[in-house]
Amino acid sequence: MFACFGGKKIYTVDETTKNKITDMENNKTIYDFKVETITGETFDLSSLKGKKVLIVNTASKCGLTPQFEQLEALYQKYKDQNFVIIGFPTNDFMSQDPGSNEEIAEFCKLNYGVTFPMMAKIVVKGKEKHPLYQYLTEKSHNQIDDFDIEWNFQKFLINEDGTIDKVISPRVLPDAKEIIDWIEGK
Structure with missing residues (x-):
């Protein structure tokens, strides 16, 4: 539907169409994002379609830093079973990752x-x-809930469809039963 005023078209959208447009805009997944790798390349998260993904914010100088060892063991055990871990270094918590990408x-x-x-x-x-x-972390974007990042090594468990399934506390170790059960579909 449109109307003409002074030679300019003014388009109006009915409520049903407006709701459909809003639903499409709000129906995001992690596949809608591209991020930069630690070596400076573009990484399209849509390349992970069909995989379970554990997203974790990391730090090199944190009491929880030894979780890197368990994260790597978990990755090695399940990487051939449609599972991947993606680490995102951050310096947001008490400056516990001040180094450059190369140093990290x-x-x-x-x-x-x-x-x-x-x-x-x-x-x-x-x-x-x-x-x-x-x-x-924001319900207005993920349509699920608001989630606070408690500290370094908070884990987001992402389903094969690219949506959040669970959010795991930083203090829960990567090899915890609830994470293993999720990966194995139990």
Whole structure:
């Protein structure tokens, strides 16, 4: 439906169409995002369609940093079973990851043998929050709930359809039964 005023078209959208447009805009998944790898390349999260994904914000100088070892073991055990871990370094909690992307990559490789995909350092809370973390933490984006990032090593368990299934506390270890059961579909 449209109307003409002074030679300009003014389009109006009926409520049903407006609701459909809003539903399409709000029906996002992680597949709608591209992120930067720790080496500076673009990583399209749509390449993960059909996989279970564990997204974790990491830090190199945190009391929970030893979780890198368990994350890597988990990745090695399940990477051939449609499962992937993606790490996002952040310096948001007491400046516990102040290094450059190169320094973080070297630290993870040398100290924990990390081979799962690590992304460039990002902001996971506050006004400068990365768009992916806006999706993960804000109901207005994920249509599920608002989730606070408690600390480094908070885990988001993403279903094969690209939506959030569970949010796991930073203190829950990567090899916890609830995470293993989720990966194995129990």
